Amino acid sequence: MILIFSSSVIEDLQKEINQLRKDLSEKNDERILLQEHLDDVELQLKNALDDQISTMSKYQSLANERDAVIEQQILHSTER
Secondary structure, three states: OOOOOOHHHHHHHHHHHHHHHHHHHHHHHHHHHHHHHHHHHHHHHHHHHHHHHHHHHHHHHHHHHHHHHHHHHHHHHHHO
16 A cells, blocks of 8 residues: 655644654753753762761761760879
8 A cells, every 4th residue: 555645734743743743952051951960960969978977977086085085084083
């Protein structure tokens, strides 16, 4: 079976194809921008987590130093 299309139908189909290609390209551009934004957010979250871990480590170190000083003061005051 051979189909014969008029030139106006072919033009309409070509326009539709071109519009679909344009839409696809725009969606792809949007996807790329969203991926870049997601990568930035993930990096910010990783940095925030690293900062939190560092802060907690410093806090724990200071708490240990404080406890050691308090223990020394208690020992020193009981020796008197």
